[in-house]
Amino acid sequence: VDAATQRARADTLRQLHHGAGALLLVNAWDVASALVVERAGFPAVATSSSAVASALGYPDGERIGAGEMLAAVGRIAPRLRVPLTADMEAGYERDTDGLATLVGRLIDAGAVGLNLEDGLDPGTGQLVPLAEAVERVRVVREAADAAGIPLVLNARTDVFLEMTHDRDTALDEAITRLGAYRDAGADCLFPIGARDPATIAVLVRELSFPINILAGPGAPSIRELETMGVARVSLGGGPQRAALATLARIGAELREAGTYQSLQGGLSHQELDDLVAASWRDGPTG
C-alpha cells in the first residue's frame, strides 16, 4: 500500500464516522476472517486485539506484545481494498517516545486507524491518570500527522469496564476523559461497556462527537443506536467467539452423534481459496 493510497484510506475511514448511518465494524482476527468481512460488503474492517491475541495463543491484555500484534496487522491490511483499523490496546509502549515509534510501525503495517485505550495503571489498580492518558492521545495524533498518514484515532476509556467507579461517578468520569481525548486529537470516542440507552444518549449529547459503541446480544439495535446519534458500532471479540462456538458444536456433534450437520452451510474450499487468492498478489514471505 503506497502512501497516497494509505492517506486516501485514512480519509475514507474518517468520513465513515460522519455518514448518514453508523460505521459498522465486524472485528476480524486473521486474514481469512478479514476477507470474509470485506466480502460481506463492509466499507472498513477492524481487528479485535483479544481475538488476534487468542488466535496466536495469548490471553487478553497486552500479553501478545507489539511485535506480534503489528505482524498480524501487517498480514491483514495489505490484503484489503478497504481501510483497516487496528485495536492496539493501551499502545504497548509505556514511554511516549516508544509510543510515537509504535505509530510509525503501525503505519508501516498498513493500518489507517487505531483504538487506544486508557486502561488500568498496574501500579495503582486505578485508571491511568487523565493527564497521562491525554498526553498519549496527543502523542499518537502528532506522530501520525508528522508521518503524513492521518490515522483515525478511536480513543477508548475503560471506566465502564474496569469498575473503578461507582455508577453515579462513572458517567461523569467517562465524559471528562472522553472530552479530554477529543480535545487532544481523537477522531472517535469509545466508552467500552456503555450499553444502556440512557447512558449512551447522555454521552452522545455531552460529547457532541462521534461515539463508538461495543454492541452484541442485549445491546440496542443498529437502528436504535443510529437514532441516538451513535457514529460507530463494533463487535469486539464477539465474532471470533461465535465462530469458535461453531467449532465447538462441530466437535460435540462429531463425538456424540457421529454426524456432520454443524458443518453444513460452510464456505466451500473453492470459495475461500478464491477469496484468499484474489487478495494474494505477492509471493510467500515466510
Added chain:
Amino acid sequence: VDAATQRARADTLRQLHHGAGALLLVNAWDVASALVVERAGFPAVATSSSAVASALGYPDGERIGAGEMLAAVGRIAPRLRVPLTADMEAGYERDTDGLATLVGRLIDAGAVGLNLEDGLDPGTGQLVPLAEAVERVRVVREAADAAGIPLVLNARTDVFLEMTHDRDTALDEAITRLGAYRDAGADCLFPIGARDPATIAVLVRELSFPINILAGPGAPSIRELETMGVARVSLGGGPQRAALATLARIGAELREAGTYQSLQGGLSHQELDDLVAASWRDGPTG
C-alpha cells in the same frame, strides 16, 4: 515439550489408530481453535494446511512455505496436552535432504505426527511418480526415527482428488500407492476424496491397515465408517470454513437487520481468555 513427553505423545497418537473406535480429528487452524477442539474432549488435534494457510493469507497448495507453516505448528503444539499432528502438504522441500531437515524442524515445533501427500508433479501435471513418492515416505520415516521421535506418518494419495485417473483405474492406483506407502513406513493411509462406502470398504480390505477418511456433510457417519473398519476420520478445512460462515452470517445480519442474533451462543470473553491463559505458561515471544 521435552523429548520424553514428545515420544510419549507420538506413541499415544499411534495407539489411537488401533483403538476400539476411530480416531476423530477436528482440524484446527490457530491456537484458539486448537484449544477449543482439545477442550471438546478429543484425544488429539490435527491442523488443516489449507485452513492454516488461509488464516495467514495464503491460498492452498504450499504457497505458505515451510517457515510460516512450521511457525503456526510451533505456536499450537506447546499449548496442548494432547498430541498434535500437522498437515505438511507435500513436504515443501523437493529434495530428500531438505525433506529430512524439515522433519527435524517439525519435531522441534512440537508435532508428533504429520500428513504427507503425493500430489501433482508440476512438470507433468500427473501425480508424483510412485518411486519418488515412496522414497519421500521412507525419508520421513527414517528422519523421524533417527531423531528419536516416532512421528505418526499419515501418507496421503491425491489420486481421488486430482482426477488424474478415470473411475476404474483410480481405485487400483490408490491401492498400489497406499500399499507402497504402508510398506515404506507410513502409520496410516489417507485416500483423500474417497467417500462412497463401496470404495472405502475395498480400500480397508485390500490394505489391511489404518485408513484415514476425510468426512463432512454427505459422507458416511462415524458409526458407518467404524463399522467399515476406518481407523481415523478428519474434517480438513471444513471446520474453519463453517466458522467463517458464522462470521459471514453475523455480518449479513448486522448490515441487513441491524441485530445480533447470530452472535448468540458464542464463548464468553472470560471462557476463551481462561482457556488461552491456562495454556500460556511462558512470556510473550514476539
